[in-house]
Amino acid sequence: MKSVKLLAVAAIAVAAIVVCAAVALQPSKNDQEGRIGVIGAMEVEVKTLKESMSVDYTKTIAGMEFFVGKLDDCDVVVVQCGMGKVNAGTCAQMLITEFDVTAIINTGAAGSLDNRLDIEDFVVSTDAVQHDFDVTPLSSPEKTYVKGEIPYTGKYSFEADKGMRAMAVKAITECAKDVKYMEGRVCSGDQFISTQEQKDTILANFGECLCCEMEGAAIAQICYLNDTPFVIIRAISDKADGSEMEDYLVFEKRASERSAKVVKYMLWELL
DSSP states (O other), X not given: OGGXXXXXXXXXXXXXXHHHHXXXXXXXXXXXXXXXXXXXXXXXXXXXXXXXXXXXEEEEETTEEEEEEEETTEEEEEEEOOSSHHHXXXXXXXXXXXXXXXXXXXXXXXXXXXXXXXXXXXXXXXXXXXXTOOOGGGOOSSXXXXXXXXXXXXXXXXXXXXXXXXXXXXXXXXXXXXXXEEEXXXXXXXXXXXXXHHHHHHHHHHSSXXXXXXXXXXXXXXXXXXXXXXXXXXXXXXXXXXXXXXXXXHHHHHHHHHHHHHHHHHHHXXX
């Protein structure tokens, strides 16, 4: 099956970025080396990373189990947040508040909103928006809202860190030479987008968006509020238009097995 490579390659890319980010980011407030938070919505998205870690301890907060330790020499906290924006935002805040992470990487799968992207291709976020957030009925002569705009912030999109974007691109080009990547906007909402009508609505409201998923923009907003750099990396799993879906049970098992071996090799190469 073609797409069994997808999360394996995603895990490779994330591991490489963790290495680069830990070196490049500034020390935390306690003058220790920066600690990187890695969030995936599904267990398969973080399983191989957890298995590759040297785990110092785990801590469960709000039903989420945080794995604290090292990927080789990199201080990391790896966590499965679960699906949806509430879970993702809560998780990001816990990483920042409870574990003092200095940057966050959000990884996982997404539906394509751009015909140039095929299954297994990658998206690296330039920014993220919430496509289901709409307070435009509250507009007045004094204040006009646009769809996706978050009141009291003056923002409707949240920009990814340029340095982390560059790290993500470098990791993907080194680890996934058989697929392509694009940098652009990630659209998040508490919906699984599965029809062409939904897809067209998002594109009409938010312009040139590359992919849709359910967590990234919430993580982006929390990072903005806490002045914490982030990047979202998404591997395309479907076309978000009702076309045939992949066999995720086989996909999950094969991806996990392959990732465990390749991630370790890539980390060794990058150190």
